[in-house]
Amino acid sequence: MSVAGWEVVIGLxxxxxxxxxxKIFSGSSTAYGSEPNTQANLVDLGYPxxxxxxxxxxxxMATMFALAVNATVARRSVFARKNYFYPDLPKGYQISQxxxxxxxxxxxxxxxxxxxxxxxxxxxxxxEEDAGKSIHEGLAEFSGIDLNRxxxxxxxxxxxxxxxxxxxxxAYMKKIHTLVRYLGISDGNMQEGSFRCDANVSVRxxxxxxxxxxxxxxxLNSFRFIEKAINLEVERQIELIxxxxxxxxxxxxxxxxxxxxxxxxxxxxxxxYRYFPDPDLLPIEISDEFIEAVRKTMPELPxxxxxxxxxxxxxxxxDAGILTSxxxxxxxxxxxxxxxxxxxxxxxxxxxxxxxxALNRDGLDIGDSKISxxxxxxxxxxxxxxxxxxxxxxxxxxxxxxxxGSAAExxxxxGLTQITDNSALEFVVDKVIAENPGQVAEYRAGKDKLIxxxxxxxxxxxxxxxxxxxxxxxxxxxxxx
Amino acid sequence: MEMHAQTLTELAAGLEKGDFTSLxxxxxxxxxxxxxxxxxxxxxxxxxxxxxxxxxRADTARSKGGGGVLNGLPIIHKDIxxxxxxxxxxxxxxxxxxISPYDATVVERLxxxxxxxxxxxxxxxxxxxxxxxxxxxxxxRNPWNLxxxxxxxxxxxxxxxxxxxxxxxxxxxxxxxxxxxxALTGTVGIKPTYGRVSRYGMIAFASSLDQAGVIxxxxxxxxxxxxxxxxxxxxxxxxxxxxxxxYLAGIAHSIKGLRVGIVREHFDAGLEEETGKKVKEAxxxxxxxxxxxxxVSLPNLNLSVPTxxxxxxxxxxxxxxxxxxxxxxxxxxxxxxxxxxxxxxxxEGFGDEVKRRIMTGTYVLSAGYYDAYYLKAQRVRKLIxxxxxxxxxxxxxxxxxTAPSPAFKLGDKVDDPIQMYxxxxxxxxxxxxxLPAMSVPCGFVDKLPVGLHLVGAHFDEETLLRCAHQYQQxxxxxxxxxxxxx
Numbered sequence: 001m002s003v004a005g006w007e008v009v010i011g012l013x014x015x016x017x018x019x020x021x022x023k024i025f026s027g028s029s030t031a032y033g034s035e036p037n038t039q040a041n042l043v044d045l046g047y048p049x050x051x052x053x054x055x056x057x058x059x060x061m062a063t064m065f066a067l068a069v070n071a072t073v074a075r076r077s078v079f080a081r082k083n084y085f086y087p088d089l090p091k092g093y094q095i096s097q098x099x100x101x102x103x104x105x106x107x108x109x110x111x112x113x114x115x116x117x118x119x120x121x122x123x124x125x126x127x128e129e130d131a132g133k134s135i136h137e138g139l140a141e142f143s144g145i146d147l148n149r150x151x152x153x154x155x156x157x158x159x160x161x162x163x164x165x166x167x168x169x170x171a172y173m174k175k176i177h178t179l180v181r182y183l184g185i186s187d188g189n190m191q192e193g194s195f196r197c198d199a200n201v202s203v204r205x206x207x208x209x210x211x212x213x214x215x216x217x218x219x220l221n222s223f224r225f226i227e228k229a230i231n232l233e234v235e236r237q238i239e240l241i242x243x244x245x246x247x248x249x250x251x252x253x254x255x256x257x258x259x260x261x262x263x264x265x266x267x268x269x270x271x272x273y274r275y276f277p278d279p280d281l282l283p284i285e286i287s288d289e290f291i292e293a294v295r296k297t298m299p300e301l302p303x304x305x306x307x308x309x310x311x312x313x314x315x316x317x318x319d320a321g322i323l324t325s326x327x328x329x330x331x332x333x334x335x336x337x338x339x340x341x342x343x344x345x346x347x348x349x350x351x352x353x354x355x356x357x358a359l360n361r362d363g364l365d366i367g368d369s370k371i372s373x374x375x376x377x378x379x380x381x382x383x384x385x386x387x388x389x390x391x392x393x394x395x396x397x398x399x400x401x402x403x404x405g406s407a408a409e410x411x412x413x414x415g416l417t418q419i420t421d422n423s424a425l426e427f428v429v430d431k432v433i434a435e436n437p438g439q440v441a442e443y444r445a446g447k448d449k450l451i452x453x454x455x456x457x458x459x460x461x462x463x464x465x466x467x468x469x470x471x472x473x474x475x476x477x478x479x480x481x
Numbered sequence: 482m483e484m485h486a487q488t489l490t491e492l493a494a495g496l497e498k499g500d501f502t503s504l505x506x507x508x509x510x511x512x513x514x515x516x517x518x519x520x521x522x523x524x525x526x527x528x529x530x531x532x533x534x535x536x537x538r539a540d541t542a543r544s545k546g547g548g549g550v551l552n553g554l555p556i557i558h559k560d561i562x563x564x565x566x567x568x569x570x571x572x573x574x575x576x577x578x579x580i581s582p583y584d585a586t587v588v589e590r591l592x593x594x595x596x597x598x599x600x601x602x603x604x605x606x607x608x609x610x611x612x613x614x615x616x617x618x619x620x621x622r623n624p625w626n627l628x629x630x631x632x633x634x635x636x637x638x639x640x641x642x643x644x645x646x647x648x649x650x651x652x653x654x655x656x657x658x659x660x661x662x663x664a665l666t667g668t669v670g671i672k673p674t675y676g677r678v679s680r681y682g683m684i685a686f687a688s689s690l691d692q693a694g695v696i697x698x699x700x701x702x703x704x705x706x707x708x709x710x711x712x713x714x715x716x717x718x719x720x721x722x723x724x725x726x727x728y729l730a731g732i733a734h735s736i737k738g739l740r741v742g743i744v745r746e747h748f749d750a751g752l753e754e755e756t757g758k759k760v761k762e763a764x765x766x767x768x769x770x771x772x773x774x775x776x777v778s779l780p781n782l783n784l785s786v787p788t789x790x791x792x793x794x795x796x797x798x799x800x801x802x803x804x805x806x807x808x809x810x811x812x813x814x815x816x817x818x819x820x821x822x823x824x825x826x827x828x829e830g831f832g833d834e835v836k837r838r839i840m841t842g843t844y845v846l847s848a849g850y851y852d853a854y855y856l857k858a859q860r861v862r863k864l865i866x867x868x869x870x871x872x873x874x875x876x877x878x879x880x881x882x883t884a885p886s887p888a889f890k891l892g893d894k895v896d897d898p899i900q901m902y903x904x905x906x907x908x909x910x911x912x913x914x915x916l917p918a919m920s921v922p923c924g925f926v927d928k929l930p931v932g933l934h935l936v937g938a939h940f941d942e943e944t945l946l947r948c949a950h951q952y953q954q955x956x957x958x959x960x961x962x963x964x965x966x967x
Contacts, residue, residue: 083799
């Protein structure tokens with residue numbers, strides 16, 4: 001792909017499902033995965049005569065988001081109807097916000113390719129209801145409609161066209177993803193569609209001010225797909241223009257199976273949504289008092305937490321970044337650190353290393369960890385007090401993960417306590433020296449590297465329980481003798 | 482006096498004294514409906530079994546010293562209100578097969594107060610019409626002259642009350658649909674302030690204008706019913722949380738010193754001369770009762786009909802999108818694909834007037850036309866509301882004609898939508914401004930009733946009802962009964 005000479009311009013529209021118990025305009029549950037149409041009441045079904053009533057929780061959540069991205073909370077915002085016919089849209093219109101959204105003028109900071117901090121503008125975020133789903137599998141010549149999702153609250157977060165590469169787009173989306181979960185306003189579950197985005201992508205020759213014609217990529221629901229789809233689209237547009245063609249404004253769909261984007265509809269075919277203010281709903285009026293009350297409930301945000309982890313715990317910046325990528329993970333780390341006698345960095349290493357690896361291997365979230373923070377601290381403390389070596393600790397960790405007990409119990413049961421008794425170690429060292437006369441001669445002839453061989457042998461004999469530093473010293477003393 | 486000739490208030494007293502039971506009353510009215518409804522076509526559904534069961538329950542409650550304020554009193558619901566387990570058609574083929582799974586708030590409140598529902602009244606399709614001729618179930622006839630329209634869209638309600646099928650019926654008023662039928666049938670009709678009565682369960686036509694009310698034979702009865710229907714409903718975000726005054730207590734007070742606004746433009750060329758005379762006579766009665774008249778100006782009122790015919794169709798075009806043949810209502814058979822299902826279900830399920838308004842509304846909301854039509858209409862709407870606000874700084878009520886002429890012949894205006902729309906010229910302003918308004922019988926022209934229109938300030942139904950009630954203490958136009966229905 002020839003990107004040289006071209007500038008990529010991307011703006012994202014992120015659809016975040018808000019984590020309310022009930023829908024945005026009805027009392028139906030928003031729980032995922034129920035039998036089709038069991039969570040759709042008369043309001044969700046768009047029955048004659050029913051009316052929407054706003055779930056006030058969404059206003060609180062949108063306000064939290066606004067405060068987290070330094071945005072303006074609109075003192076007055078208005079719901080509008082977006083009119084179009086589709087079977088999964090029961091009323092024939094979607095209730096959304098157009099001219100007066102609840103959140104405007106926010107920002108998010110990402111790290112760009114050169115490692116610099118880069119500001120991404122957030123144009124707006126507005127509240128709207130989700131549509132239902134069409135089901136085509138297993139219904140022969142019919143299509144089914146499941147309205148469980150209809151009326152689920154969404155916050156659509158629209159960025160400025162400030163992103164300059166697929167990588168930046170992914171970095172931005174990850175930041176938003178972390179943020180909404182921190183705030184507790186979304187579960188961010190991408191498999192279930194709780195967090196998805198549309199990307200507006202265009203290219204222009206470097207130096208040109210005027211934006212190129214954009215294509216909108218619909219419904220990207222994984223970070224990997226976003227990156228792939230954007231790169232494919234950029235490649236397509238550059239090739240098209242370099243071949244003398246023109247990009248047309250259109251909506252395109254990314255097909256992950258075929259790894260291509262294809263046209264869904266052009267601007268000419270686009271719906272005229274005939275937006276107008278919804279007369280069934282009053283404008284949302286937000287007072288300063290409300291905003292201040294919400295501000296008091298704001299949790300520590302990821303960026304602030306990362307800085308604090310570096311300052312307070314002396315962690316490496318990158319490690320602090322990983323640990324603060326989710327609030328439960330950060331909380332877990334803080335519990336381990338608090339219960340450990342060791343440095344916080346050692347605790348961090350275990351959380352980021354073996355624990356994260358085990359969670360990943362078993363497909364678990366930190367909240368489902370088979371080892372509690374207190375238990376992990378127990379393991380870290382045994383390393384710290386030299387009861388076991390780091391290597392043995394890995395073995396103990398796996399046993400803990402298997403549910404065999406606490407670190408102390410497992411060390412006791414398996415007799416893994418590090419051998420620090422000099423006489424015991426000397427006995428083993430003598431045995432190793434006696435059994436390997438050839439290597440002893442070579443070492444004494446100046447092949448210092450062979451010290452590793454001897455240490456290995458001692459560790460083998462002691463099943464790894466010897467204190468490696470101590471073994472090293474004893475070996476040197478005896479070999480030199 | 483025979484039971485059917487009595488007002489709701491009189492019947493309440495009769496039930497209380499034990500002169501008759503609710504079952505006897507209900508049966509008598511059902512018999513009367515069975516005997517005479519053919520002449521009027523006022524009903525889409527008569528709910529005889531449910532009514533008799535409700536009457537029996539009411540009698541039982543009364544015998545135990547219980548029952549609500551309307552215990553055992555028969556009423557009729559306009560078929561725009563959803564009634565659980567009962568067909569709710571909104572006058573349309575689209576909903577001819579629709580059994581509502583729930584009750585509208587209005588239906589629920591009246592039922593809780595003990596009212597007995599005799600049936601569902603005929604109406605213009607989706608309340609779009611001023612003559613009841615757009616109903617899929619055929620036009621309703623005016624009890625005063627069977628060749629004439631009873632007005633619309635609440636024509637089944639107005640004809641039923643005028644013909645003494647029931648002492649009261651619910652109605653809805655988006656652009657005069659309670660008041661114009663009341664005027665044309667010699668009944669009392671009140672449209673309360675927008676937000677006073679819940680719209681939940683009332684099938685939407687134009688959400689920012691729709692308001693439920695009642696048609697009765699006396700203002701006292703209207704006060705009695707409105708007191709039950711009105712009040713905040715958390716299921717309707719546009720219903721307003723304001724205390725509901727005791728309307729019945731309020732009507733007893735004199736109107737001495739009441740400032741009555743007269744709008745000069747109301748008596749211009751558009752008003753039929755004899756109708757105008759009757760209205761002026763009625764205003765003279767108010768003066769005789771101690772009211773003073775003040776000339777007020779509503780300079781933008783002449784824009785109310787064109788404004789209404791942008792705003793109402795715009796909202797209806799969106800509100801009626803849910804009738805798509807997918808989940809309920811009429812569905813075209815053998816659809817070839819989704820688009821065909823939509824097009825034919827809606828093409829076959831809706832009548833001409835509904836389609837005309839959906840198309841108008843779709844047009845005024847379209848890209849490129851929105852600013853010129855919808856936004857402009859909303860601005861004019863605000864001007865009209867401002868005119869009223871200024872006027873109510875000087876007066877307590879505004880009085881004038883409800884309709885430009887008495888009832889017109891069925892078929893006369895059906896091919897001329899503009900002439901039909903102009904029938905609502907005096908009533909629409911109150912909808913655009915969200916004000917309470919009512920029509921009160923004030924005489925006859927060529928043996929056809931004429932209505933006096935009263936508009937009040939926001940949430941001041943009390944003054945309207947008092948003014949109308951005091952007027953009715955001095956006049957007996959409201960007690961007149963069509964010869965064929967005595």
